[in-house]
Amino acid sequence: MTPSTSTFSARLNQTAKLVEATLEALLADNARHGEAARPARLMAAMRHAALGGGKRLRPFLTIEAARLFGSEGQGALRAGSAVELLHCYSLVHDDLPSMDDDDLRRGRPTVHRAYDEATAILAGDALQTLAFEVLASPETDADPALRSDLVLGLARASGLGGMVGGQMLDLSAEGRYGSVAMDEAEIRRLQMMKTGAILTFSVEAGAILGRADASARRSVVEYGRALGAAFQVADDILDREASAEALGKRTGKDREKGKATLVDLLGLEGAKRECGRLVEQADAALAGFGEKAQILREAVRFVVEREV
Amino acid sequence: MTPSTSTFSARLNQTAKLVEATLEALLADNARHGEAARPARLMAAMRHAALGGGKRLRPFLTIEAARLFGSEGQGALRAGSAVELLHCYSLVHDDLPSMDDDDLRRGRPTVHRAYDEATAILAGDALQTLAFEVLASPETDADPALRSDLVLGLARASGLGGMVGGQMLDLSAEGRYGSVAMDEAEIRRLQMMKTGAILTFSVEAGAILGRADASARRSVVEYGRALGAAFQVADDILDREASAEALGKRTGKDREKGKATLVDLLGLEGAKRECGRLVEQADAALAGFGEKAQILREAVRFVVEREV
Numbered sequence: 382m383t384p385s386t387s388t389f390s391a392r393l394n395q396t397a398k399l400v401e402a403t404l405e406a407l408l409a410d411n412a413r414h415g416e417a418a419r420p421a422r423l424m425a426a427m428r429h430a431a432l433g434g435g436k437r438l439r440p441f442l443t444i445e446a447a448r449l450f451g452s453e454g455q456g457a458l459r460a461g462s463a464v465e466l467l468h469c470y471s472l473v474h475d476d477l478p479s480m481d482d483d484d485l486r487r488g489r490p491t492v493h494r495a496y497d498e499a500t501a502i503l504a505g506d507a508l509q510t511l512a513f514e515v516l517a518s519p520e521t522d523a524d525p526a527l528r529s530d531l532v533l534g535l536a537r538a539s540g541l542g543g544m545v546g547g548q549m550l551d552l553s554a555e556g557r558y559g560s561v562a563m564d565e566a567e568i569r570r571l572q573m574m575k576t577g578a579i580l581t582f583s584v585e586a587g588a589i590l591g592r593a594d595a596s597a598r599r600s601v602v603e604y605g606r607a608l609g610a611a612f613q614v615a616d617d618i619l620d621r622e623a624s625a626e627a628l629g630k631r632t633g634k635d636r637e638k639g640k641a642t643l644v645d646l647l648g649l650e651g652a653k654r655e656c657g658r659l660v661e662q663a664d665a666a667l668a669g670f671g672e673k674a675q676i677l678r679e680a681v682r683f684v685v686e687r688e689v
Numbered sequence: 690m691t692p693s694t695s696t697f698s699a700r701l702n703q704t705a706k707l708v709e710a711t712l713e714a715l716l717a718d719n720a721r722h723g724e725a726a727r728p729a730r731l732m733a734a735m736r737h738a739a740l741g742g743g744k745r746l747r748p749f750l751t752i753e754a755a756r757l758f759g760s761e762g763q764g765a766l767r768a769g770s771a772v773e774l775l776h777c778y779s780l781v782h783d784d785l786p787s788m789d790d791d792d793l794r795r796g797r798p799t800v801h802r803a804y805d806e807a808t809a810i811l812a813g814d815a816l817q818t819l820a821f822e823v824l825a826s827p828e829t830d831a832d833p834a835l836r837s838d839l840v841l842g843l844a845r846a847s848g849l850g851g852m853v854g855g856q857m858l859d860l861s862a863e864g865r866y867g868s869v870a871m872d873e874a875e876i877r878r879l880q881m882m883k884t885g886a887i888l889t890f891s892v893e894a895g896a897i898l899g900r901a902d903a904s905a906r907r908s909v910v911e912y913g914r915a916l917g918a919a920f921q922v923a924d925d926i927l928d929r930e931a932s933a934e935a936l937g938k939r940t941g942k943d944r945e946k947g948k949a950t951l952v953d954l955l956g957l958e959g960a961k962r963e964c965g966r967l968v969e970q971a972d973a974a975l976a977g978f979g980e981k982a983q984i985l986r987e988a989v990r991f992v993v994e995r996e997v
Contacts, residue, residue: 419849422866423857427849474814479806498787499860502810503853506782506817510848513821517840526833532825532840540818541727541735545811549731552807558730 389679396444397437403462404431407515426496426504427511431469434487438684439464442583442608443590445676446601450591456522460531460586463515467539468579470508473501475548509539522590530589538582547575555638565646569610572643576616577609584608584677600666607663608681614656615685617642621649623688656685697987704752705745711770712739715823734804734812735819739777742795746992747772747891750916753984754892754909758899764830768839768894771823775847776887778816781809783856817847830898838897846890855883863946873954877918880951884924885917892916892985908974915971916989922964923993925950929957931996964993 408428440461447457476483476491477498484494493501515521516531537543550571554561563571584605588598621644644652663681667674716736748769755765784791784799785806792802801809823829824839845851858879862869871879892913896906929952952960971989975982 420854420857420861422861423849423854474810477807477810479810499785499865500857502782502785502787503857503860506813507849507853509814509817510844510853513840514844514848517825517837517844519837525837529825529827529833529836529840532821532837536818536822536825540822541731541815545815545818546728546731549728549808549811552811553728553730557807 389676389683392676393436393438393441393683396441397435399458400437400440400462400465401432403458404465407462407466407511408432422496422500423503423507426492426500427508429489429495430473430492430504430508431466434489435465435469436687437461437465438680439468439580439583442580442605442677442680443586445680446584446587447590448587449601449670449673449677450588450593450597452587452591455520456590457587459515459518459521460590461583463512463521463531464535464579464583464586466508466512466515467535467544470505470512471539471544471548471579473505473508477501480548480552527589527592531586534582534585534589538578543574543578544576547571547573547578551575551640554640556640563641565643568641568643568646572613573606573609576613577606580609580612581605597669600669603666604663604677604681607659607666608684611656611659611663611681612684614643614652614659615687617644618649618652618656619688620644660685697984697991700984701744701746701749701991704749705743707766708745708748708770708773709740711766712773715770715774715819716740730804730808731811731815734800734808735816737797737803738781738800738812738816739774742797743773743777744995745769745773746988747776747888750888750891750913750985750988751894751898753988754895755898756895757909757978757981757985758896758901758905760895760899763828764898765895767823767826767829768898769891771820771829771839772843772887772891772894774816774823775820775843775852778813778820779847779852779856779887781813781816785809788856788860835897835900839894842890842893842897846886851882851886852884855879855881855886859883859948862948864948871949873951876949876951876954880921881914881917884921885914888917888920889913905977908977911974912971912985912989915967915974916992919964919967919971919989920992922951922960922967923995925952926957926960926964927996928952968993 408424408431440458443461443464444457447453447460472486473492475481476486477493483491485491489495491501492504496504512535513532516535517528519525519528521531522528539545552558554563554571581602582605585598585602588601593601620642643655647655660681664678667677670677716732716739748766751769751772752765755761755768780794781800783789784794785801791799793799797803799809800812804812820843821840824843825836827833827836829839830836847853860866862871862876862879889910890913893906893910896909901909928950951963955963968989972986975985978985
């Protein structure tokens with residue numbers, strides 16, 4: 382481990398603790414929430430889904446991108462936590478019996494295993510809603526134009542043309558709705574929608590909060606796209622190489638389901654070269670930011686070198 | 690049928706056509722949606738869920754409440770359609786096998802019957818996302834403060850402390866998580882969360898769009914609460930009295946599941962008196978608006994007198 386990696390990990394872990402505390406507050410029993418009390422079972426399932434684990438990479442990206450533009454403090458932490466809530470909802474629904482049918486997530490029972498299917502569906506639904514509530518709340522930023530921009534960005538990244546659409550394509554790729562042979566461009570599109578769009582928005586949200594000008598925002602989005610693509614290729618490599626124990630979830634699932642990944646099309650070495658190319662692309666997008674963007678350069682390296 | 694009812698029905702039907710056209714445009718294949726194309730199967734399932742039926746009561750309330758404050762045009766139609774998308778998502782998820790396990794909705798196969806369970810879950814998810822996207826979009830209103838207010842209001846009405854929380858309580862009321870005996874106050878709270886909160890927000894959204902002052906907004910919210918409560922008592926009465934054919938869905942479900950309703954606690958005649966009381970309460974809330982609010986007075990009567 383190089384000294385730089387060690388510093389990066391420390392900063393990532395430190396941010397994860399702040400995110401955990403923010404999520405804990407948002408999902409606290411005594412949180413204000415209109416007049417109605419919150420049903421205990423649903424609340425417990427949402428807490429199971431959102432608390433106690435994860436690298437919190439998405440909020441980290443929001444917070445560091447905001448810092449690049451001089452924005453520090455609660456706003457980025459809340460916006461990043463909203464993206465994390467959205468991400469957690471997607472994991473809960475993806476794990477359901479009718480989708481990927483997973484029993485383990487981060488080494489713990491998935492929500493439908495710890496509770497039941499109906500509760501898991503509702504917990505995911507309410508986590509999605511809470512993500513938008515947090516972004517639209519004045520506590521996130523005093524400027525309503527900025528809040529609307531955040532809501533719109535998260536919605537576009539996570540709906541039909543983004544994350545949920547990508548999950549639909551992913552289920553189709555298993556052949557459950559008829560035989561599908563995807564080429565490289567189609568796999569890339571699926572991955573950009575399913576995971577890339579939210580990762581890209583995580584970074585863009587920081588630029589929005591930091592009131593970046595149009596050109597700087599475009600550069601940051603370009604960085605986010607390269608990072609998102611690198612994340613997914615690295616995920617495919619991990620799925621092929623790592624053990625279930627290290628990942629805290631089943632591995633080799635894609636192969637089991639006969640689903641083509643970039644590793645199949647490019648080979649293991651080819652996929653690793655692709656990761657290297659994407660890291661360079663991410664660096665290039667940050668060229669104009671100099672030393673200030675060092676942590677984001679390290680983030681994309683962390684993403685491709687991670688072991689879980 | 691009184692002449693007034695006939696006029697009201699005509700106006701409701703006319704608005705439903707405008708809403709249908711708006712939803713059709715929002716769910717059109719060629720709609721702009723970032724760079725990514727929309728997966729055809731998911732889009733088809735969302736269209737199945739959202740198009741081709743329903744009284745469109747929620748958008749009607751938004752549009753008529755906005756008109757009360759002099760706001761006409763696209764904004765209320767889009768905001769009302771967003772509430773309808775949210776409502777449609779909740780129906781898709783409520784119908785799922787692990788929830789109410791319904792095969793029919795508005796006389797047609799439910800989404801998980803017409804497609805499959807995974808597709809239905811994703812279609813519901815993406816309909817929720819689209820609702821927030823529409824509200825945050827500048828096309829709904831040029832003022833970002835107003836848009837943020839709409840997003841926040843819909844999120845609060847539909848999440849943990851509102852609709853989704855109410856559905857969780859409703860599942861618990863069936864006894865699936867242990868025996869539950871609900872008293873009248875608990876049933877009212879469940880109903881206020883499950884259906885009342887969104888109906889109330891439908892009306893409040895009109896006040897937001899019409900830039901109503903705080904006092905007028907409170908009056909309209911009070912009207913919405915009475916209407917929401919009346920809607921649910923009327924629903925309980927219908928569930929007991931009407932035929933499956935007329936409703937286009939199964940009836941007597943609550944009794945089947947051993948779930949207590951207000952009809953059980955108050956009796957059929959008591960429930961009908963309660964409806965009458967709620968209509969008066971809705972009228973009283975509108976007292977300050979004079980003749981202009983006549984259509985909203987008729988709306989609450991329509992809600993309690995409807996046959997489907």
